[in-house]
Amino acid sequence: MLCALIMAGGKGTRFWPLSTEEKPKQFLNLIGEETMIQMTVNRIKPIIPVERIFISTGEMYVDLVKEQLPEIPERNIIVEPQGRNTAPCIALSAFVINRYYNDATMVVLPSDHLIGDENEFRKVVTSADEFVNKNYESIITLGMKPTRAETGYGYIRYSNNETKVNDHKVIKVDAFVEKPNKEKAEMYLNEGNYLWNGGMFLWSINNVLDQIKKYSPNTYNALEEVETTSEEKLQETINKNYKDTEAISIDYAVLEKSKDIYVIPSSFGWDDVGSWEALDRYRDKDEAGNVLVGDTKTVEGENNLVISSSQSVVVEGLSDIYVIEHDGKILIGKKSNVANIKELKEII
Template identity: 75%
Template sequence: MLCALIMAGGKGTRFWPLSTEEKPKQFLNLIGDQTMIQMTVNRIKPIIPIERIFVCTGEQYVDLVKEQLPELPDRNIIVEPEGRNTAPCITLSAMIIRRYYPKVNMVVLPSDHLIKDEDKFRNTLIAADSFIKENDQAIVTLGINPTRPEVGYGYIKYGNKILKSNDFNVIKVDSFVEKPNLENAKRYLKKGNYLWNGGMFIWSINNVINQIKMYSTDIYDALIEVMDINEEMLQETINKNYQNTESISIDYAVLEKSKDIYVIPSCFEWDDVGSWESLDRYRDKDESGNILVGKSKVIKANNNLIISSNNSVIVEGLSDIYVIENDGKILVGHKSNVANIKELKNII
């Protein structure tokens, strides 16, 4: 049996002003008609029923989760009192999921990724789940075959030990590598045994809790009450103890220390939608290369990014610019500088 944890507590600052602290990018429809979190849930529903899908988010986003995922049971919304990075988030969620499903495998997914070939993605998850059923002390991560020398992602270096699961290669991880500079990214691409780290993991629920107990004792000790406390006291206990956890990523807390980690090289099209440039890669464009979202129109204009959330925006006779209208703000600039848009936040 497979459960899913979707992490949805991020504030999405890289997409300001479209993404705000009140409504971050996982709750926006950046790529298509669905929001990012809706896409994430609908992507896995064919293999994981909604009652086994859990969302961990901040208290300020609970209403947004309920609004956008009305089928999700209330008990499946795990509320973090504050953001403490991914290790406390995953530990808390694993302990809560174990209350209802004590012997399941769990897949951990970010809420704001784009995956194009969904059938291939689901088949990869099924293969990982099958591998964990046969190797319950192992951790499987999905590594993305790199298509360019990307400096914005971490990498997974894999070794020579290759196993099989459902016709998928499952390869022993050699090491996790931090985001490289451009020279190293080109070298990784050329060497061929490096994959992008997509931040997606599959493990047994009991194994992840044991791994935290072994390698991040402070987090385990702070949250251990969560597994056995009665339902009426659960959120109060979380609120009291969560502040005592170390703020650390699951990569540093567990993955870089664990001895039994494997990767499945995954060839589905993937992007973490972490930059404005990613919209340029994946959003539909008109015949003149313009991306138009909301009440946006262009006249004799080319290669522009125009996003309007509330008011009409019309661009005439201009090329290679961005116009972002949201939350009472209008930002206009050269499209080549869109990656630096968040630097304008302190000016407005």
């Protein structure tokens, strides 16, 4: 039985000022009419019913989850008392899901990624599920075939030890590699046995709990009570014990130590939409190459990024700039410097 865990606790600081701590990017409609978290849930619903879709988030975002995803059962909203990275989040969620679906398989998905070919994405997840069902101790990660020498992503180096499930290769992982500099990223692209790490995993819940118990025992011991406590005292138990977990990523806590990790090379148009440049890549453009969002327009200008959430914005006679308005704040600069917007927060 396949369940989904969608991690939605991030603060989305890279998209400031549009994304704020009060309403981070997973709750914004950055790409289309749906918010990022709505897109994530709707993408997986054809193969996993809503009663088996769980959302992990912070207390301050629970109302946003309920507002944007009213079909998700309230018990399926897993509330982290504080952000302590992905290993405690996944451990907590595994214990909670195990209360309702014992020994299920779990696919872990970020809430704020873009998938172009959603049908192919679901086929990959289905193949990964089949592999894990036949190989209980295995961990599957989805690796994206790189299309450029990207320095903003971690990479997965894979071996030549491969098998096939349906139409998909399942290959043994050699190593997880940190975000490279430009020279190394170009080397990875040329060598051909590196994939982008999209932070999506699939495993048996009991297996990942065994792995956490082995490699991150403090986290396991702190949360073990979650699986057996009464429903009435569940959140109280979480609040009491969560602070005693080890604040560490699942990559460092488990994946870099586990011996049975595989990757499925995937080509379904993935992007983590982690930058303004990504937004510029995927938003529809007018005939002059302008991205216009909200009550905005350009006159005799091209290749601009103009986004407004509450004000009317008109750009006349200018090209290659960004204009971003949110809640009365207006940021204007060279489009080539759009990645530096976050640094302006200190000035404002």
